[in-house]
Amino acid sequence: MSSEIPQLPLILDSATLSRHLEDPHLLIIDVPLKPESYESGHVPGAVFLDARRLLAGSGEVPNDVPSEAALSALFSELGLTPETHVVAYDDEGGGWAGRLLWTLELIGHRRYSYLNGGIHAWRADGQPLSTTPASPTPSEYEAAYLNPQVQIRREELLERLDDPALAIWDARSDEEYRGVKGDNRQLGHIPGAVNLDWLEVMDKGRDLRLRDYAELVTELEARGLTQDKEIVTHCQTHHRSGLTWLAAKALGYDNVRAYPGSWKEWGNRDDTPVEK
Template sequence: MSSEDNLLSLLIDSDQLEANLGNTNLLVIDVSCSRESYDNGHIPGAVFLDYRRLFNGHSPVPNKLPTQEQLSLLFSELGLSRDTHVVAYDDEGGGWAGRLLWTLDVIGHARYSYLNGGILAWRADDKAQEQEQTLPQASHYQAEHINLHERIELDELKSKIGTENFAVWDSRSRGEYEGTSSKAERAGHIPTAVHYEWTEAMDKENELRIRDMAEIITELQTKGLTIDQEIATYCQSHHRSGFTWLLGKILGFKQVRAYDGSWNEWGNRSDTPIET
């Protein structure tokens, strides 16, 4: 994605967004964890998206990428067009916002930005908020699964484990990684996976904005995740790894791919290798 082709850069702050509010090509989407957060105060003009619309909802792995038909309906309801520049934010440091932007990338829509720190930063910066719901103007958007290199599925991931210049990034909690806690039938992590919990990159004293990026890159390199690798990132449902996928893009990693099946798929199968 070239910044020259976009209204805004990938990572923006509240001042940059504020200066562009009202632009007819701008669509601000609130992907907060609850509708209550949106109703309590949101960025002027922002539309609300229930994060569950970013899952296909089909068994046995309901958290996987929605179908093209589901995505066409969703983004038509949101009023997306090929010229729309999306700004995504949430109230938790970037997990759901990252999942949304990953979804846009998969369908070939590269005009997007992430508001650093989301609504928490917006409020801390004393920016204007509104409580009245903004209803999007519907469009006719045809979504297709185009950029599948942004996604990695189970069979390909299994085949690449341990291969040269390929790494796996586990963004879950330490307990989930070590197998002392589990949200699936089996506990542990994908073999060779490096653990770097998603919240480690957030400044908890500064509204969950992304910490100093040079420090994060050094920390990741120390753990074995380098900028020139192909990296597959996952969590339980590709929510927390929505942020780590986004973080990799922001840091300029060569290729970060999301395993949207995540542990909800891997840990509930009997034919997947596991380490603890």
């Protein structure tokens, strides 16, 4: 068994992951929308992560980033070390897995991959499943926001709404974007934001893997989301936009950020402009 840290691509297929299941440097994390997905069968060796641990959980914006202390406790429990290569996946096409990988990017841990299509693609490819919960070996991981530019805060976004170098990708549904649906004080969207529903990023006919890259780039560019711009993506809670952040990275967008407050913050304030 190699003691070298594996060099794995950002978007990982099941066949490649299956060859690395025994690698001691690999930490496979299953962060499902439905916990029973993990119980009914997961990638062998994958540890379970309750997605709520990726959110602050309280305060005015409960979907905001957890404190550095909370992230230190979480990643120590998961056994993260600087040498660990994380492979994340979920049961919904990449939302929670993307939020996890974005959180790793925020704390400066850049050894990570996404299992393309998550558990649906893994099962469809006939890969082995385990129903035995995996217990990670705890570490002493000190998490700090080493890469704060991967997030954008409300204050900066407000200041830059007229910045032609910035483009906002709203990953919510068309109804939420148009302001005909939602559970917020204000309905609609951030002025200038363009909409491409996160569900449009995954291929329903290929077990929720990412859609054809060329097609996606064409659709994004048609909306003004071009690679020369700084892209900010958000949804209601930065869960669905976990996938859109990840997809933009996979498509070669060098400057993509996420707004963790998302519409939960923006749509519940009196000092944030809204378009319908």
